[in-house]
Amino acid sequence: MLVSRLGRESPMPKHLEVVTSDTETPVWVALRNQAEHAAKAEPALASLLNAVILSHDNLADALTFQLARKLGDQEMRAMTAREFAADAFEDDRTIVEAAEADLKAVFERDPACKGYVQPFLFFKGFLALQTHRVSHWLWNQGRETLAFYLQSRSSEVFQVDINPAARIGKGVFIDHGTGIVIGETAVVGDDVSMLHGVTLGGTGAERGDRHPKIGKGVLLGAGAKVLGNITVGDYAKVASGSVVLRPVPAHCTAAGVPARLVNCPTCEEPAKTMDHTLAETVYSPNSYEI
Template sequence: MAVTANKIAKHDPVTKHDPVWSAIREEAVRVAADEPLLGSLAHSAILHHERLEDALSYILAQKLGNDALPALGLREVMEEAFDADPDIGNAVRADLVAVNERDPACRGFLKPLLFFKGFQSIQSHRVAHWLWQQQRETMAFLLQSRTSEIFGVDIHPATRFGRGIMIDHGTGVVIGETAVIEDNVSLLQNVTLGGTGKETGDRHPKIRRGVLIGAGANILGNIEIGEGAKIGAGSVVLIPVPPHCTAAGVPAKLLGDCGCEQPAREMDHALPDTADDAQD
């Protein structure tokens, strides 16, 4: 049975029912059989582990570890976070399902887990955010710094994410400290969720459920992008955007209804045919 956003079952550590992890292991077995050169990777990264969390900590630690942050120690920190907050693992699974459903270049769960830096950067951030909440700010910033260096995605450790998030490609994404990204949001490369200057306090955008943000969009200031809204590629958004509305341009204007309940799932970046009703 296909694992979809509507049918995803939460991981049950008691019964060990975990459809996402089962699907990943099946994919890894096929890869090891079809590509003998990748057999070692399939075993070390996937088949050697009992849980998705264990595999993820191994994969991220191998990529992010360095002399200042040894891979073995980093893996221990990540597993500490996963064990302390099981909801992180549920969010990881929802993010994998989101990538598989929305990215036409994705076929299954194994490839984003192993290779997609947008997905990997979100999961690294989830650990950094947990560290931030534990008042371990220096460790959180160190992990954030390594994530930025390796994946090209710069997310402040305090940023709050929901689940079912897809960052497609990832390169050049910058998200500020007080930003909030709710469930089932999709954003593409070179998106900035930033401030407008040197303000302090709550100064970054609030992105509500189901929003789609096109490549190169800049959303600046403590403004709300309403549920199910769509932001056109290359836009500079300085005004709030109502729910289920499309905004585009420099500076962005409101162009009318976006035509569906959750653009993030449809991934249709087309803008309305006319902008006769555009508002300042």
């Protein structure tokens, strides 16, 4: 079902139905079950839950509806936004698989998250990331202007600014979302967690490959800035408020302005445990610069 600007529902056109095989995936089944329970527990939201989740056959259909509902505006109708989102999901099955992994990551890593319904409906970090996945598909299709339009809408609606050319893996958790900036040539690996205010930026006006490369399972604390074409190794950790200007080895923690290495090795999977603690040696004169 589609919901017009006046709130009325209308049948979803057949050409927008995404042919998928995820109808009975555990995440989709759990999302539907939780939505049914929520609709009974809170009748005021029953119409919303039905329109966004319960009226759909699979995660892809529900997600195209939700993104279109959030991103549609006077310049681009929700139906149009849904059409190219559906095209992206049908052309590249890995986009839907990544979205499912992202949804699981939010639930598993955010102690404030009670289930899948919360992030799917309300968490702007999750929704901004799915918007980026569509804009990145458009970018790779050569539809750069439309990709930039989606980037702009995501920045307006979710306060998250991700260049459509940036490459982001699956199972990524963006907590809170506000103030996230990810530059054009940045790469973010699988299973990364980042909090609000993170910047993956350049160091000047140079062109070419100029943004950070974030490895698998990295934890980026609130307000962390990683600048330049440098690598943050797998399972490393960047403390909140830090400014990283040099590479960070795998399994190490960087903290400070400018950042120093303060703990090698760090915990085994910081992005999954969301372990923000620092070693006691963080303020020791023996701490060494990156």
